[in-house]
Amino acid sequence: MTFQNKALSKHLGLPRLWLTFTGWAPERGCYAKTGSFKELEAYPTLSNISADCGKSMVIASAGNTGRAFAQAAAETGRSVVLIVPEKSVSSLWTVTESKENVKIITVSGDYFDAIQVSEKLCGNPNQSCAKKDEYIPEGGAKNIARRDGMGTVMLSAAETLGRLPDYYFQAVGSGTGGIAAWEASERLIQDGRFGSTLPKLHLIQNRPFTPMSSAWKRRSRQICEEDMPDALNAVASVYSPVLTNRSPPYGVAGGVFDALTACGGNIDSVDNCVADDAFKLFEEMTGIDTDPAAAVAFAGLIQAVEEKVVGANDTIVLNVTGGGYKRIEEDLGNIPMSSIASVSPEISADELKEILSN
Ligand SMILES: *Cc1c(COP(=O)(O)O)cnc(C)c1O
Numbered sequence: 001m002t003f004q005n006k007a008l009s010k011h012l013g014l015p016r017l018w019l020t021f022t023g024w025a026p027e028r029g030c031y032a033k034t035g036s037f038k039e040l041e042a043y044p045t046l047s048n049i050s051a052d053c054g055k056s057m058v059i060a061s062a063g064n065t066g067r068a069f070a071q072a073a074a075e076t077g078r079s080v081v082l083i084v085p086e087k088s089v090s091s092l093w094t095v096t097e098s099k100e101n102v103k104i105i106t107v108s109g110d111y112f113d114a115i116q117v118s119e120k121l122c123g124n125p126n127q128s129c130a131k132k133d134e135y136i137p138e139g140g141a142k143n144i145a146r147r148d149g150m151g152t153v154m155l156s157a158a159e160t161l162g163r164l165p166d167y168y169f170q171a172v173g174s175g176t177g178g179i180a181a182w183e184a185s186e187r188l189i190q191d192g193r194f195g196s197t198l199p200k201l202h203l204i205q206n207r208p209f210t211p212m213s214s215a216w217k218r219r220s221r222q223i224c225e226e227d228m229p230d231a232l233n234a235v236a237s238v239y240s241p242v243l244t245n246r247s248p249p250y251g252v253a254g255g256v257f258d259a260l261t262a263c264g265g266n267i268d269s270v271d272n273c274v275a276d277d278a279f280k281l282f283e284e285m286t287g288i289d290t291d292p293a294a295a296v297a298f299a300g301l302i303q304a305v306e307e308k309v310v311g312a313n314d315t316i317v318l319n320v321t322g323g324g325y326k327r328i329e330e331d332l333g334n335i336p337m338s339s340i341a342s343v344s345p346e347i348s349a350d351e352l353k354e355i356l357s358n
Contacts (some may be wrong), residue, residue, distance in 0.1 A: 001020070001025075002018050004019070014312060021288070023322050024332075025327045028073050035325050036293075045139075048324075058136065059083070061083070062110075062173075064239060067081040070094045073098055082104045083118045084105075088104050089337075092336070107342075112245070118137065120352060121352045123135075123349065149180075154184035164199050167202050168199045168202065169204070169304070170203055171204045171321065173205075174245040175203060175295075177214060179256060181256060186265075197315070204269060207238075207272070209237075211231075212256060222251055228246065238272065242293050265342060270300050279298075282295065291321060296335035297319065297332065301318055
């Protein structure tokens with residue numbers, strides 16, 4: 001849902017600021033039951049595999065994606081295996097009782113380790129559905145269903161505004177949402193009714209973990225070691241854990257680097273304390289408790305105003321990627337989920353399959 005908030009616009013001096021919110025705020029028509037825009041990708045991705053195509057979809061997640069897929073699977077009866085870092089398991093819950101079709105495995109490691117374990121389970125990620133594999137990868141940013149699902153944020157904005165915005169602000173870990181916004185904008189330009197200029201993507205990472213913003217500062221297509229010094233500690237110390245992907249689709253063709261180059265965009269970063277201040281300000285002005293990642297995006301917007309990157313004449317869309325958790329608990333309750341096993345990142349594919357077949 002795309003809407004304006006007068007108090008916020010006035011406070012920032014941005015009369016043309018629009019918020020696109022995916023979370024739970026029924027009075028505004030927002031009904032994402034697990035509270036984040038990962039739901040926009042979960043439903044189309046699960047629908048995009050035909051029922052006879054393998055048994056289970058495997059999803060590595062740092063939290064929000066796992067919750068969105070668990071909820072979608074609980075509602076549709078499709079089978080998913082969620083592979084999550086141990087630390088993230090507390091952020092997994094659904095509002096619909098799930099059955100045996102949702103299985104969780106925790107990994108002693110971070111999101112990157114969870115991705116590697118999920119790749120082991122799926123074998124070659126490029127294998128096709130036709131082989132009827134038991135475990136199929138959801139495909140991340142390479143999955144068109146995920147990108148098109150997330151791209152609906154830009155469709156919602158363009159429909160409400162009647163035009164494409166000048167700027168699109170979003171907090172990123174993988175940057176898939178940014179890529180999706182770029183692709184959706186290209187299609188809206190082809191449509192002809194929404195203008196002919198690509199919105200400038202203004203993406204934000206959470207210091208101290210900023211591989212993409214660091215590489216982009218050098219205008220390098222490659223992320224190297226120096227872009228994420230002391231990566232594990234950095235990952236563990238950010239305000240928003242969902243923004244910590246150590247292998248984002250940045251340099252690949254059609255990835256974040258290409259998206260930023262095409263639109264003349266930028267990736268910036270903000271500190272934890274600034275994000276926390278932004279969280280409080282946003283809640284005070286809108287009544288919505290945002291996801292920490294959305295607070296990072298909002299902090300990035302405040303910073304861009306201070307640095308005069310954007311001003312009163314700019315039409316801006318802030319992707320408020322999640323929130324409303326307090327209300328979800330009150331309105332829907334939540335059902336915690338527990339893992340069936342805890343594994344080390346070194347586990348073999350056979351051991352994993354053995355665990356899952358029990
Ligand atoms: C995953 C997530 C992001 C980052 O999305 P990407 O575009 O994949 O980097 C931002 N906000 C929330 C709430 C998320 O769950």
